[in-house]
Amino acid sequence: MERSQDALAAQGLGLCSISYDSVEILRDFAARRQITFPMLADPDSAIIRRFGLLNETVEPTSRDYGVPHPGLLVVDAGGIVRERFFEERYYNRMTMPTVLTRLGRAFEVERGSIAREHLRVGTRATQAAVHPGNRFTLFVDVIPLDGVHVYGPAVGGGYQALEGTVDPLPYLTFHPARYPDVTSLRLAWTDEVLTGYEAATRIAIDVSLGTRLEMAAVLEAGRGLTITGTLRVQACDDRMCWAPEAIPLAWHLDLIPPDLERSPESLQHKPKA
């Protein structure tokens, strides 16, 4: 979050966090991690409750009682909610580059590129390094060359529909792929209305990583995270169609262990009596 402040400021957005920590815990954490954005202290969870975000599945006597359901609200200058990013599982967080991408700012790193005679395929991601629990976005860029079109995700008519998929891994959940709006294709050989893309097209697939325990073996191996997938596509120009293809995709990302450092013992949250 600290590193995304400039990108947020460029969008005219401020940033703050809210937690049930005391000012002292936050002062210690902010000094250790050089955090400059405001971290608001809500030790009685009054604000958390007022927002309707108190996690009431937590045992009232436990140390954790008082925490919110974690997530992000994007509000306008008048305090009206524009976007909400809350996950199903408490340990998942949408990363800031992914949030920024959803807010309309392109935020991506290239991961790979494949060339065919009639199209190019690029793999990109919202970031080059991820932590367990992160929710981030993988992109598949399908770039037809001049005069070439590819069919869209719901084309029918016996043509291969565009489809980007990610191969399953036990510690990873992928969300339904998002495709841009298709255009109607004017084709010389048919009156049929077919839909697809005539220009560069980006497919977005969100991925949520499991906990550090679920990812223990991958973290231990120290070789980062490799996610594979497949792009199914069919391209044609105004004279001919290429056979449908299944193009293998790969994204390699650095995998960083979570920060497990705690506050000094005298400041730490304790179970309630």
Add this chain to the structure above:
Amino acid sequence: MHRGPAVGETIPALQAPDQHGRVQSLATIRGPNGAVIAFVRSADW
């Protein structure tokens, strides 16, 4: 998933001290287009 203020709703009052002990509110946090408010579990653990 459907907890807290919905899209289109106005958030409740927001006022609390930050890590420096300075009282902050939406008025002091926001930029011209608003703000991102992150509800986090803890900086301690």
